[in-house]
Amino acid sequence: MTAACACCGAALTETDRIDVGFRLPDPALGRPESDLTWLRKGLLRVAGEGGFLRCLLPVRLTGGVELWLGIWIEVSEEDLLRADEIWEDPAYAGFTATGRVANLVKPWGEEIVGAELLVDVRDVGELPVARSSPHPVLSRVVDEEWDRDRVLSRFGHALPIPVRVALDATWSVERTAGMEARGDGTKDRFSEPGRLVLVDVLRTSAPAGPEDHLRRVLEDAPDTAPEDRITETAPDGTLRHAFWLQREDHWELHGFALDGTTLVELSCLFHEPSDLNWALHVWRSIAHS
8 A cells, every 4th residue: 555645645655654644724624715825735824813834743653664744833924924935946945934733633632732843944845844842742752752553553544554553451453554443432443445344342240261251252153164263372371263254245254352351352354265364364463461
């Protein structure tokens, strides 16, 4: 799969740089077009709100990955007009501006909205890039390395690399590359064309051994052939079971992970029989800590 450049929308195939863009500053969301005055693609005036400049906020992630966020900052009218004047001029190379973050940027959210950010130009072919901030949290976003899974798992759209998603305080699972994420309030849901994953964590108030718990869970399960089911103990000591079967127009794998008081239920739906290996990988990616 490919990611899209936050600057121009062009396809990117590198997995060591991920670009995620905000189309509008938050104060412009839901506003009629008549309230929006575009000076340029990255320069916007919102009626009653002021001027906004689009910039890049690179975040270093573990594993050698960089997340480049295309965000908006609120700037003075003077900086907005100055940017418009030199946007395609050689003087753009020396452009700097100070503004305030105008998007809810995950996973920091409210912590950095309105925080002051200094931006300047590193490459005349790109938007201005975040340089520094006096804000205690935003300065860490700019300068420090962040856990890849903690940050990327908060973005629901498809990503070009796999991401480990926390299901609760102790269980997690891998969201494979190319899958969008959406929860329905109870289950985690990952999807892409031809593939769907549903995951749920269930707890019991009557603790039982994992084997007894699994036996009860499988009482109403379809009777599949021995070669279409597997039981194993994971390296973390939890009991695992999975079975798979063919429906009229798709295949299903139903997998479980148990530790005695908790059950993780996972369902993978797919159209190509060759995707069974993918489904088994997702099931085996369930981890307990």
